[in-house]
Amino acid sequence: MHSFVRSSLFATTILASAAIGLPSAQAKDGAEDVAANAASAISADDDQGTTSIGTGARDRGVDIVVTARRRNESSQEVPLAISVVGGDHIDATGSFNVGRLQQITPTLQFYSSNPRNTAVNIRGLGAPFGLTNDGIEQGVGIYVDDVYNARVASATFDFLDVAQIEVLRGPQGTLYGKNTTAGAINITTNQPTFDFEGKAEVSVGNYNFKQAKAAISGPLSETLAARLAISSTSRRGTIYNVTSNRWIQSQDNLGLRGQLLWKPTDTLNITFAGDYSVQDAACCGSVYVRTGATQRALNRQFAALAAAQGYAPSSTNAFDRRTDLDANLNAGNKIGGASVRVKWDVGPGTLTSVTAWRFWDWKPENDRDFTGLPIVSKSQNPSQQDQYTQELRYNYSGDKFDFVAGAFGFYQRIDTQGTEQHGAASSRWNINPGTNAQVPPGSSGCGPTAANQLACDPATLNGLVAYNTQYLKNTSAALYGQVSWHLTPELTVQPGVRLNYDKKDGYYQRRVFNGAGDEILLSGPSSAVKTAQLAIFTPQEISPNFSDWNFSYDFNVSYKVTPDVLVYATYAKSFKSGGINQNGVPTDAANNPILASATVKPESVQNYEAGIKTQFWDRRIIFNLSIFRTDIKNYQANVNNGQFGVLRGYLANAGAVRSQGLEADFSVRPSERFNAYVNGAYTDATYRKFVDAPCPPELSGGTTVAAGQVPAAAGTPGLSPANCDVSGQRLPGVSKFSFSFGAEANVPATILGKEGEAYVGYDGSVRTNFSSNPSASAYTWVDGYSLSNFRAGFRTEAGFNVYGWVRNAFDQNYYEQLFVGPGNTGLIAGLPGDPRTWGFTVSSNF
Template sequence: MHSFVRSAALATTFLAVPFLHPAAALAAEAPTAEAAAPAAAADDQERTSVGTGAHDRGGEIVVTARRRQESSQEVPLAISVVGGEHIDATGSFNVGRLQQLTPTLQFYSSNPRNTAVNIRGLGVPFGLTNDGIEQGVGIYIDDVYNSRVASATFDFLDVAQIEVLRGPQGTLYGKNTTAGAINITTNQPTFDFEGKAEVSLGNYNFKQAKAAISGPLSDTLAARVAVSSTSRRGTIYNVVTDENIQSQDNLGLRGQLLWQPTDALAITLAGDYSAQDANCCGSVYVRTGLTQRALNRQFAALSAALGYAPPSTDPFDRLTDLDTNLKAKNKIGGASLRVKWDVGEGTVTSITAWRFWDWGPSNDRDFTGLPIVALSQNPSQQDQYTQELRYNYSSDAIDFVVGAFGFYQRIDTQGTEAQGAAASRWSIAPSNALSNDPSVLNGLVAYNSQYLKNTSAALFGQLSWHITPELTLQPGVRLNYDKKEGYYQRRVFNGQGQELILDGSYTARESAQLAIYTPQEISPTFSDWNFSYDFTASYKVAPDVLLYATYAKSFKSGGINQNGVPVDGQNNPILESATVKPESVHHYEAGIKTQFWDRLATFNFSIFRSDIKDYQANVNNGQYGVLRGYLANAGKVRSQGVEVDFSVRPSERFNAYANGAYTDATYRKFVDAPCPPELSGGTVVTGSQVPGAPGVPGALSPANCDISGQRLPGVSKWSFSFGAEANTPATILGKDGEVYVGYDGSVRSNFSSNPSPSAYTWVDGYSLHNVRAGFRTEAGLNVYGWVRNLFDENYFDQLFVGPGNTGLIAGLPGDPRTWGFTISSNF
């Protein structure tokens, strides 16, 4: 029924947009023109797409961060703006690539579901996704909130501009966001006929194509259709299946219909559909590190006993031997209706939207070629409904926005986890005779059923009071209600199909099986009201110099554990762990925004600090079973730092930019955190016993660890991006235009790839360098070649701790050097 309703809704939306035939199809993975900050977004309700080049002499970057159009230099908050041309030019076709241009943005993805998008180190816990909490970074596409972070893994489709807003945004946006927001604006239907098409080819069989066409259907009706397709073979070779994994296979479609009967009223109906079907997602062997588990139960001894060796001990050979079928089918789409109506001195905006998400995975959770975990998959389906209504008013004395927001989400997940023929020898102590009987664990399976109902409603508003032309005071408030209802059930069956029941009386065989998978059933719930507020003061020292300071008291809604909870000595669920408290955030920020040299140069500086109480952390318990991680509250977390953005365009022939960030994000108080692998695996201490030294086999292990003062995962202290482009007039094959050369680079220092920092999971810092060169004409033709990761640097996107405290560390290498060619045309 869900599938039928979804198909019907999408079909209705797309059929509403008549098919327009583009002159040529398709788009680019890499480089085009402007290398500095981007062109401004067009007015999405005007009859023609209008924008001012960001680096034209005296030009401005127009943003909608405060729900009205204004120069980015007039907005008293830290904001990074990337235009559509710059996205194409740098090959930043999804959020993962975007982080190379915006140093304070962090993106990590082991697969589309297990994706984290953070700003300044804050947003969602690092590790496996738990549907029971909110994301701290809101992702908005044409004003529509996307609750699934998986949407960040898709290609950008016909994008005009992306704004990355840093810091709490709850008093201006529908869904509360404590870390920031990514505000994506697509190109809108136009009343002048226009189109664009690009196609790119590269190594690794890379193919990417994009096309968009827009124009009038009548004096009051306009339509726009866009399509995108990306494919590439994988960068890791699986010696078992003779396949390349980590491939790309993306398809995106978007249709929009704009009805503008008067200058005061504009109604936009939009529908989109995106699908991924990659041979993904896997890992490679990286290293081992000694834990406190008995030596004969660590990776080296267990591998030797089973006659196993990884295909390579050099992870940058890019070889793996994963023996479980890999699958990462991901579909996201929906429809929206946006009404914008100018009423008197203000504007009423209504956005009604429905989104869906279907996730069909299959993973190898033991990270080896051994049949230990034979199957691991947790397919999910989501439907989301949102309604936002707001009123904007602007005058010489005051500007304000007030709004109401409603949200409902339903997620259903069906999980299957199964053990394989090598599981008994790997997971049962060698001193136990059952370890030599493969049938004890072979075929042991856990079936998970879960659902989440998530409802929230909010009233929000923000006022800008212009006391003088130079001084503005800006208070904002938000009242929010959240309710979450969940259900989780795990049923366990042995290899003979018999269900294991918790009745307190078990044979040795059943005890060994229950140590892997334990039946569980819980129905966690959470509800709460929250009030948050912020206050900003800004002062124009000079026409092009703005000072500002902000204080915000914000929150992130509490949550429920949707992946199961820990159990006590009698295997009963510890219900106190079923819910997590809301995060309480105190945020402080100050900055300066300047333009000089006749506005040919821009320099912005910000300093910030966020103090979070009851930070929602991901806790991993090292088991092979279904309970791979759950949520818990850390006592206190702090993120503080400075950010600098600079761009310059002294002439039409040259532009350059440099952005940098120093981020100090640490646990201030987390005394009962999960221990890193070097302090795990041994007999847990009791009473006055003293834990052993890290990495000593057979030593006593602490029940938990105090990681206060240590760095949050995924955060580099130093991060930079920089680039430049130069061009010169030229005539080629009778076409007048310009030859150009562009460069973009990024550097980041090391970061922890485990929720509790471990000596084994620090990812070394690295730098990436991308170049492009080509020829473009004023008529819109652009032909160029590009190279990404020019020096073929070896680096990791992420490292993973293998289950069971065996000391195995697996990893996901970043992309090697890639190169290709692109041809594009605007008409």
């Protein structure tokens, strides 16, 4: 689809990369531009130990400039836990989106079964694990050049011309436009310059991997400068679908960003920016992993159901990377927008206005039964979003105090149209034939009873379809501010406040039709066939809404023990807005929606944090340590009932959640020839009180217990509890221990008459096991794993760089996620992580 654009881009970047003799541009547009400051200082990445490519000799630390507190300052001066990753390190490690960024920032968690169902969490908090629900906020704010991105789907796109990324840990609501209760990812791109400069990069690798990046910047007049960047990534899929004879989980990304800087005076600059990115991958699927015993009758568990229909998975070894999914797969994804940023030096401070519009267009096709059988023949929920934001803030920096005060407005409209349809194998898979006998392989399993006849007649559910229509109108407004009062040159107190208003109006409608095209209504005559069909899809129409004010605040105290040692402590009281259920709600015995479940309460967050930031050995060594505890009441959790179509999943409030732990960042650069880093996190994130959680598959599938009855043992057919108490269990997706580490060494070298340095680098990561289900299950623990990435190459002072790389060098088999198959049949599917990949990269600055 993008072959012409991609070919043109590759030709351009190859030509540009060949220009190795051109001098690199040195000038940047003003000290106030973070991108320019980051480019000159990123070689001393305090949290990642990153080295700059082609910056020349350096034997002591250089401050990293960040905007965590909405002003330019050294990261070691900021009294909060922050990780900074430079653009060069992003390129060198192949971390070209947030998903890969988690390998070098151990406190970050990223999970994505497809772009829409993506979660980005910090310290285990942010968004509930599982299917995405549009009716709540994400908790971790993603900002690109001060513009808030409401959809986490934006995190699945390639980074485009990035200068640096700051990962801020803990609540940031008194500094950022949208309340960010778990943290923020602040992405800064390279800005237009008044000196001509450019860069180009081409990478090729196995699995037909091809990536090209190019950027050019320079003046159009004395007051006008422009920058244009483009990126393209393509790769063959890593999983082979024997049904479609097609590789899936491919990459096919194209991105474009343009910026225009108008600087009529020294005190005023206005930046117009626009971007557009598109993904057109063969995605997203899964592979068979295993089965586990549930409480369903034995003849209704996976082995018996598959045998009765003569079905066997294409492979029972997940790392054969073979699947047989029979429904169409697609992950069409477009995102983009435009913004105007005005920075005006007014009096002693700077007034900043950021006006932005963003859109997101999602056109998916999925196989929700995770098998090669026509159980669910269609699962498509295309969605369209428009969002508008306006932020106005004033920053002041002085000898005695600094402050930022701001106002933020947000409006979002999301429209979704869903189609879910069942196929010829659905009747046998979903209708209870009323016997607990094991079905022998190859037998029909059909008997004379009415239930058996329904189960054995494909027409009962074949063609049954539900059409879902929903929309969300989300409005938010806030006033926020923070003051840093320097009581002495060493002691600073920093209070912050935020007043927030949120309003959500939603609509959800599900209409159900049988295979003949007749609408199925709750009213009217009943029949055994209708009852069986309503057990799969229940008509529903609700209009949930929510509105509320909240007030949050934080208080920070920091003290400089010495010029290179900073200690700090923070308390923050924050809120995550309440939400609405946009995917439907549970029903009562008469199939009427339980409207009390239509809304979820706001999360109430209390965060305690203390830390120390240190520099030693003439700033060659940096060591930062933070400890934290976050308590959340009314935690917004995902609940799934295990059925195919009654509900895809809905939101409910867990009583309480706690995340606590310790984070450490260490880097050392004894000379210009060597640097190393080690980052680690211990995260203890648990449900403190969740007594009515969804049960794991081993405690699901049987007849729900009545009063006085006792549930069967786990994995034993019989009675199942209505819900489970998971208090004390670990939150899903969170490893207790995670580490990233690496080193790079170089020596002077001359190649083809070009003086430079030869180098070799290593980056590794380790994480311990984590649960891949909202309620921990013995079947869905993902084992811990380690990844190792190597690179070796040659670079020059002028900005030419050529290197080879190997990622997941030891071909570690690991899962990114495991999924519980619908229907409580015991099926567990999974998404394997990338195998070993290797390739070569050539880049040049000019």
